[in-house]
Amino acid sequence: MRKQLLDTDQIMYALGDGNYSNLYFSNGTVELTSHTLKWYEEGYPTFLRISKSAMINPKYIKDCVSVSPGIAYITMDTGVQIAISRRRIQRVAFKLRRMGESVSKEVGKPGRN
Numbered sequence: 487m488r489k490q491l492l493d494t495d496q497i498m499y500a501l502g503d504g505n506y507s508n509l510y511f512s513n514g515t516v517e518l519t520s521h522t523l524k525w526y527e528e529g530y531p532t533f534l535r536i537s538k539s540a541m542i543n544p545k546y547i548k549d550c551v552s553v554s555p556g557i558a559y560i561t562m563d564t565g566v567q568i569a570i571s572r573r574r575i576q577r578v579a580f581k582l583r584r585m586g587e588s589v590s591k592e593v594g595k596p597g598r599n
Contacts, residue, residue, distance in 0.1 A: 494530055498546040498562055502539040510566075512546065536560060536578050537571035544585055550578075 501508045502523040509517045552558040556572040
């Protein structure tokens, strides 16, 4: 297997599609790769897994919003909204706070899930 070098600073987010992943870059391009999100998660620890099918680069987060106790999403710099899975809301909020990212006051409140 050929190992491809990627500039992780340019990857905004990745969406899984079975055994493939679509990488979305800051310049607007999309690349289909033959690796799973798990592979990227293990190789790129700065990325944040927000659901079974989505992984984001915290560098490109514009906002994090909670609609209700079990519904939250991340808005990327481009305006794309990606849902945070219900079971990962607390974990994602904790990691974002640790990273120093701004988090909506509603996300991650104790007892909300």
